Amino acid sequence: MSSLDDKTMTFNCIDFRREKLADPRRLTEAAEEHLIACPACQAFSRRVNAGERMLQQTVAIDVPDGLAERILVGSRARTRSPLKLWALAASMVLSLGLGVQYWHTAPDRERVALAVEHVMHEPEALMSTRLIEPQRVSQVLESFGAEVKVPMTAVRYVKLCPVPGGTGWHIVFDTPKGPATLLLLPQKDERVRTITASHRGMGVHVEAGGQGMVAVVAGDTDLAREAAGMLHQHVSWAPSAALTVNERGVRPRS
Amino acid sequence: MILGFSKRKSFEQAVRAFSPDLYRFAWWLCRDKFVAEDLVQETFARAWKSWDDIKDSAATKSWLITIVRREHARLYERKQFDYVDVELEDLQIAADHEPIELFEMENLLGSLPLTLREPLVLQALGGFSCAEIADMLDTTEGAVMTRLTRARQALRSALTGQPARRAES
Numbered sequence: 001m002s003s004l005d006d007k008t009m010t011f012n013c014i015d016f017r018r019e020k021l022a023d024p025r026r027l028t029e030a031a032e033e034h035l036i037a038c039p040a041c042q043a044f045s046r047r048v049n050a051g052e053r054m055l056q057q058t059v060a061i062d063v064p065d066g067l068a069e070r071i072l073v074g075s076r077a078r079t080r081s082p083l084k085l086w087a088l089a090a091s092m093v094l095s096l097g098l099g100v101q102y103w104h105t106a107p108d109r110e111r112v113a114l115a116v117e118h119v120m121h122e123p124e125a126l127m128s129t130r131l132i133e134p135q136r137v138s139q140v141l142e143s144f145g146a147e148v149k150v151p152m153t154a155v156r157y158v159k160l161c162p163v164p165g166g167t168g169w170h171i172v173f174d175t176p177k178g179p180a181t182l183l184l185l186p187q188k189d190e191r192v193r194t195i196t197a198s199h200r201g202m203g204v205h206v207e208a209g210g211q212g213m214v215a216v217v218a219g220d221t222d223l224a225r226e227a228a229g230m231l232h233q234h235v236s237w238a239p240s241a242a243l244t245v246n247e248r249g250v251r252p253r254s
Numbered sequence: 255m256i257l258g259f260s261k262r263k264s265f266e267q268a269v270r271a272f273s274p275d276l277y278r279f280a281w282w283l284c285r286d287k288f289v290a291e292d293l294v295q296e297t298f299a300r301a302w303k304s305w306d307d308i309k310d311s312a313a314t315k316s317w318l319i320t321i322v323r324r325e326h327a328r329l330y331e332r333k334q335f336d337y338v339d340v341e342l343e344d345l346q347i348a349a350d351h352e353p354i355e356l357f358e359m360e361n362l363l364g365s366l367p368l369t370l371r372e373p374l375v376l377q378a379l380g381g382f383s384c385a386e387i388a389d390m391l392d393t394t395e396g397a398v399m400t401r402l403t404r405a406r407q408a409l410r411s412a413l414t415g416q417p418a419r420r421a422e423s
Contacts, residue, residue, distance in 0.1 A: 018399075018403055021402065021406040021407060022384060022398075022399040022400075022402045023377065023383060023384055023399070023401040024402050024406075025381065026383055037346050044381065047410075048406070048410075051406070051409060051410060052378070054359055054360065055363070055378045055409070056378050056379075057359075058360050058378075059278060059282060059363070059378045059379050060278060060357040060379070061273040061278050061282075061360075063278065064275070064277070064287065064291060066271045067273050067274070067277055067291065067294070067403050068269050068270045068290075070295070071269050071273055071294065071298045073267055074295055074296070074298075075265070075269075075298060075299060088280055129349075140320055154271055186371055207387065252405050
């Protein structure tokens with residue numbers, strides 16, 4: 001102890017070091033006064049502070065990219081659909097098989113169901129935070145037969161997926177009320193009716209477009225309709241419904 | 255809409271603000287990135303159900319940390335962790351005489367008993383006071399001070415290569 005005045009007599013080096021080790025950034029007034037008067041504790045304090053800096057660097061481990069987004073997507077899904085994840089996973093496997101089987105034979109409701117199952121089958125698509133270049137998005141849309149009026153700038157996921165009847169595009173874009181999924185699915189010779197429906201707690205808007213069918217999937221039917229409306233501000237589709245096999249000259253590019 | 259805008263908005267803000275530190279805290283509890291993320295996801299899922307009950311927004315982070323701890327305990331409720339305070343002399347800490355780099359510090363910190371590691375990580379991550387940590391850990395402020403002192407003594411002993419002592423000289 002370097003000072004023997006009254007203060008240091010009542011608050012000694014042991015007291016200081018206990019306090020410093022318990023909470024280095026919050027010293028009491030007595031500890032601060034002792035620190036000023038005691039060179040030994042000043043050196044001790046410097047060593048502890050250096051250790052604290054290293055400790056803080058150590059505990060600040062890297063956080064996975066998109067963690068907050070995944071939490072928010074998960075909470076939205078839970079809010080809108082109370083289904084448990086295991087039930088979703090089971091239904092995805094089952095419904096993908098069923099979807100392949102019924103795709104061409106049962107219209108409307110099956111298309112809605114398949115769109116939802118497809119979205120649920122790739123939950124990671126909703127978690128992506130990487131923005132896709134608008135130019136690339138436009139190329140994809142145009143390859144499916146869209147006319148791009150205004151490039152889409154808030155697209156976070158674009159992937160070519162195997163779907164019944166060939167390959168289709170799986171696109172996730174942001175809306176003011178959360179992410180929505182756009183599925184561009186080729187159709188052979190059936191005409192596609194415009195329909196908005198719900199399936200498994202999610203909303204789907206289906207319409208004819210481009211080389212076949214355009215489906216927009218969102219949290220509920222209102223959101224799906226709004227997302228489809230937003231999409232229409234960016235692209236327009238050929239006025240006719242699904243093209244026939246012979247008319248389909250352009251295939252989606254990977 | 256099922257959700258009120260303000261409730262959703264405040265929840266989103268909390269997720270963005272607190273999820274990194276909650277993840278880090280969870281990681282230091284379980285030392286597994288996948289389990290840590292699951293813990294944080296589950297924490298916010300549970301928090302959302304009670305979001306309307308939050309009265310003191312300043313205490314949101316500590317409340318969330320409490321949920322992380324509870325979820326971690328639930329996850330491993332059948333597994334016995336070293337929750338019992340141990341004597342400092344009994345700590346199994348690698349005393350390396352070489353300068354300890356960050357990764358060594360990580361191993362060292364990870365080797366601390368949970369009772370010592372948990373308050374230390376909380377203080378280093380969140381800057382919580384001993385009283386706040388005591389509230390989160392459901393213990394006394396004095397017990398937290400003791401644990402923090404022991405934890406830092408253990409780290410210092412490894413840093414200096416000296417055996418940890420109860421009283422600093």
